[in-house]
Amino acid sequence: MLPRLSRLTTRRLKDVTPSTTASDLLAVTGYVSYPSSGLANLLPLGLRVQRKIENIIRSELDSIGCAEVSLSNFSDPDLWRKTGRINNGELFRVNDGSEDPPIIAPTHEEEITNLIAQKISSPKDLPILWYQIGKKYRNEARPRGGLLRGKEFTMKDLYSFDVDEPRALESYDLVRKAYDQIFGKLGVPVKSVAADSGAIGGSHSHEYHVIDASGEDTLVTCSSCDYSANIEVAERAAGDSETICTEVNGVLVTHESSHAVNPRLVDRALSSYGHDAYKISMLRDGVSHNLTTPKEGDSCPNCTSSLKFSNAIEVGHTFYLGTKYSKSLSCDFKNSENKLTPAFMGCYGIGITRLVAAIAEVSRDQHGLKWPSNVAPYETVVILGGGATESTLLDKASELGALLQDAVIDDRPKRSIGWKINEAKLMGFPQVVVVKKDGIEVIHR
Template sequence: MKASYVRTLTRHIHVYQSKNLSKEFLNVVQCHDLLQSLGFIKQTQSGLVHWLPLGLRTLNKISNVIKKHIEQNGMAQEVSLSLLSPKLLWESTGRWKNGELFKLKDSKGSDFCLAPTCEEEITTLIGSYISSHKDLPLTVYQIGRKYRDEKRPRGGLLRGREFLMKDAYSFDKSKQEAMETFGRMNETYDLIFKDLRVPFVSAWADSGDIGGDMSKEYHFMHETGEDTVLKCSSCGHVSNVEKCSSYPEETNQHNGDVNVRYALNIERDTLICLYYPHNRTLNWNLVLDALDHDVDSTLVGESNEKVLDLFHAGKNEDDMMFSSVVRIMDCRLNSRSNYPDFPLKQYLKNNFSQLDDVTLVDAEENELCGACEEGKLSGARSIEVGHTFYLGQKYSKPLKAKFTAKDNTEQFCEMGCYGIGVSRLVGAIAQVTRDEMGLRWPRVIAPYEISVCSAKQDNLCEQVEGLLQAWKSETWVNRDDKSNLGRKIATSHSLGIPICVIVGKREWPHVEFEVRAPFMGDSWRGALQEKGESWDWTCESAGSEHVQRHKVHKDHLKDVVGVILTDM
């Protein structure tokens, strides 16, 4: 790291310390502001940041972890797609109307968007190369910048307008093979997140605008998260609240007001009346499941008045009498509940049906799990950092990505897509692991693994640098001559560097170092018990639950640092 950058970085630290950088202050400062003050990023305007050297090192290390596992065993090949995507492709899939697209015109007046994701482009690309079933299966991935016109960017790196993402796309011959690929990719995601050393959960989720029949999300649990993940105490089923079904311990107990939402079936010849408690939130995924997906999902966001107008359109009073109506009753309701007026004045009972005792609303804690109907649900706030989707033929059909099967028939590819928010991970891990001293990175993504701090640059400092030669590219030597030793150590800890080596004549030939990595293992304790005496190695508390202080003879500094780093 260049001295000029260190001086700038240290000045940022000094500014905060001059404002009484207390534990209380660090506990309340926003994580995004902390990353800026420590010199990882610089926000230019809401939702946009520049990546500075420290932040770029962490960003690249996360990318390397992802690449290692994605490319293992030939799981996927790397590509890099243009982010300027033409309007025609997005119109083919019905996504051009998405309000979060950055849209622009070239000098000829042609319309483009800055891609927030690349299903359209990759499907068109792969479709132009495959012709036979022998060309499949195929999975490709890229790590690159994406763009989303967030109206209210928030959470710093957690929800920006420009972000770095790993997106992968799979193409298979059949649904069975596509599901096998989906399973293998989720196993790969498990390995990626285990490598990052931050506790995570995977949860079944709603596919949202991406589409498809099945998806899983990956989350870090944290009280500041925007999502809610629910887990069953009996079967262990984990899902996002959007895909979680639940039942009350006692059904038919709601005697209060009832809300109703109207919907139409796909043919738009049946009125669907959805009744649920007024103090709960209707869950459209549960509605779709209850009606075997025979619901016109394009009307989900429309008002009751609009749905009724569409149902009445082109019908006279006699026609309305013969209209088909289905009432869906949430299992919490009973005959004494306060129902709103029925929307039709006349109807034939033969065309009227009712479905009782289904669950239509978002699950809540302490209700019974809808998957097993035995365990209770517990919920927690979380930060989403990855998402995998089985897409089926949602994109291959409109974009005509097809192949000739063994029986010489033409078939459309079965697809999946898989995303990880790389820049989002920087913000999420910083948020989850930070403490009253600043950031606290896992070793695998820390900007540097080791820092060397001394009161002044002298022969002893050079000797220690030589002893750590094996980690030269991962060692940062604080050469700021305007800071005292205590300030340098505090800077190292604030930056989240896992090991801070402290050089001083008073202890020489022993060397002190402090360890600050989260989620360490315990194998180093066995090494301490076995080698402590011969290596002249001791360990004690540094007065903080997040810092360990070690002392070792200089001749074995390399050995002990190696043991500690291996356990991180």
């Protein structure tokens, strides 16, 4: 027999209005509850949505040769000292009474690199692509948007290890193609853009965004070509307005007075010089770089068409790390010349909890939630009416066929057919099947 909706949802405590946010809509319709700021409980229907997203991710990653693992959420702080990330203000520590308590890992670069360091000794041991899906914990200073930004969340994190940079970049591209497949199957448009590597580090990275006015990131895209970037690293074609000089991070930058200097772009331009005094002394005055933050309507750096700004919700991020972590944590192997060589790494994340909220936000309509069929908790809600009973449903099972493969029955008592149909729309189910003694009615969203 079909699962019963009365056992999967909770009584609605307040009505929905056009101004109800998707975050509140998920709570009102019984997908989640929010016990306090930055925390969320996934209820049965919400967990089914998340599980479907996870299964799509698993299927695509397994198809390209990745293997799933489950790493401890407790991490040795010495590893974080070696990588220079121990003073990250977002880290939670375990109050276990020790002088140096374990870190509750918000991400697992340190742990996975330390693990792989014990597993590899020659090029034959590589490549390795391992991923996990699990809870992460971050001391988020500004929790917001329910599932969008919290202190506890579910994430898919994948790590690749290769013998050299060319093959590491092949792995990077392989995972990016898998991401395209994953987001395509989720049923919402996702935009990939060039991005800043931030605290994770690495030489280049890409973000994956759902375009929506509620998003807190700003994407810069070209109206004509495929140029796209996060505002943090976006560039523009040079203009001809008057110039001024500004000191940024110890560097004097001459730039157009109409645009502000982007410190991230300055740091990126100087990153190859590091702290090498000789290299820095060889820098020439007047070196040309694109170091200012663009404005909407500026010319594209690739084709000079107009740049467009959009708000977006980040749902994924890929990083090519090179040897940043493997050198710090001695994750190396002996090459053909019997010399120790650090593994070349990439890391790749998808915010699964955030995806639940982002999909809810961008797919909703005037009736309420509107889940894509691949991630809906159930594709079909069955409503009995017109004198029909569950025996009637059994009699018509062969006629209904595939409609019952992923279905739930709305058995809530003392509710009319019309009320249940409206509730099914509000809760986002893709289709409703009304079973009567004398026939079947199928209603598609």
